[in-house]
Amino acid sequence: MTIVIGFEGSANKIGVGIVRDGAVLSNPRRTYITPPGQGFLPSETAKHHCACVLSILKEALLQAGIQPADIDCVAFTKGPGMGAPLVAVAIVARTVAQLWKKPLLGVNHCIGHIEMGRLITGAANPTVLYVSGGNTQVISYSERRYRIFGEAIDIAIGNCLDRFARVIKISNDPSPGYNIEQMAKKGSQFVELPYTVKGMDVSFSGILSYTEEMAHKMLGAGECTPEDLCFSLQETLFSMLVEVTERAMAHCGSREVLIVGGVGCKYLC
Template sequence: MTVDITSKPRRIALGCEGSANKLGIGVILHEGTPGTPSERITVLSNIRHTFVSPPGTGFLPKDTARHHRSYFVRLAKQALAAANVTIDEIDCICYTKGPGMGAPLTSVAIAARTLALLWGKDLVGVNHCVGHIEMGRAITGAAHPVVLYVSGGNTQVIAYAEQRYRIFGETLDIAVGNCLDRFARALAISNDPAPGYNIEQMAKKGKVLLDLPYAVKGMDCSFSGILTRVEEMAALLKKGELKGPEGEEVTAEDLCFTLQETVFAMLVEITERAMAHVGSNQVLIVGGVGCNERLQEMMGAMARDRGGSVYATDERFCIDNGIMIAHAGLLAYETGFKTPIEESTCTQRFRTDEVLVKWRK
């Protein structure tokens, strides 16, 4: 017998995220009438475990997938225990369909499919980017913001229109987070807890601003040339041959400071242009790089000049997590969306604007 999910006073979803090096499983509760201001959202659990590779290296898909397979069962048990819910209370299993790294995505999709079959639950495939946006909106209360989505795999400026999240600008090559991660390898900066976080802490001690390419092309950005140049500078630094504009000594902290200031200025520029285009005075920053306090500070200064404000979440929700997949999946499920088992695939390329956002009016 089919149950009308919208008639249930309590809807619960379990979300599974594993598109990169973070495995996250979360349980979320929706109460009240779906799609109305009366709908209340409660995070019941949000468990995460990160695959950390040695300094100077990145995380390979096969190693990351092995990590996710190794930790999935224990994280699922921890998430259920922390949420204090039974399997019978769960309405659907949500998983990241894409975008992301192929092998990690596949390992988590198979695990989510297994849970759906074992427990007799509906399955919901979720766009990773939409998960970030909807979690950010739910946590911050931002109504109609321009969204800056910045992470290791994505850099996009997004605004909602006519049941789609429209992409106004994006990277033309590598993501800003990938640029930061690869720069961290050049200086053998630790990947624990994350290379971007460690760059941020080092940048706070930097004082010398060096010259880097500034690559804004209309509404889009390019980071590959910047990365090439800063890697060359890192090699010169190791040889003791890198000097500042006045011939002064340059440190690794100065390089971190220079890179952050340059790429974040580019992101602020294209975000401001999108705000002017759509007539919004709200900016919502989502994705792992969105945790960066300097990015939030620079974006806040721009937004205040426009009479607006910036919304951002802390590391519990801006870094990849299972609860964002559970929340976005449950929003879709409440509109009647389901992913048949035979279609429960995943894909490395899944555009943000491909998703029909039926839950927003």
């Protein structure tokens, strides 16, 4: 029986999870929320994580009903992610590992998402659609390594959605993506937007620029509503992702798709 405690702080969410042989014993989290129209800066996000991490650590141990002596290993997100928040949480993880005299394990953020999804779903060898604030990739496992079949060639889908949310002042609580989805459900008019798929890769910067311009022109003229724009942007982006994912499935002969990452959690599941 192995018990591992993990520290995650790669973006605006910080969490401490405790797992015993694949079973999640606790997973408390806190999210840094900024006012509408504003993103989260690395330095301010790191301060938030520093202020929260010890209370979350205590909460995780309490929920799991274990003591530090019961922990076998300390894990932390090594990257990729935002530099300052990653460093802040890594320092805490290293300190805890030294104080408790436990081995320290750095975890790749992307692989952590994928393996967590495989563990929970029991998927054998799925085609993976990894969509988050900083990553958009179609991945498959072959010959003992993960291989990227396609990806965003400029900005990630999460970054595209978050920046659009700032333009039309959508609330960041609980997240811009969640609120865009709720507004999209009320949209009734589809506004045609650029659809950019290049082989197995996608591009989001052009559609973001176009949508920002449309927001200023069409909303001001009353030609469409914010809900219509949310609906149109969401449907266009997701259609692009479905196309490249289906192509990867055909190439790999896969019958399973595993959607992981923050955008997958908030939107697609």
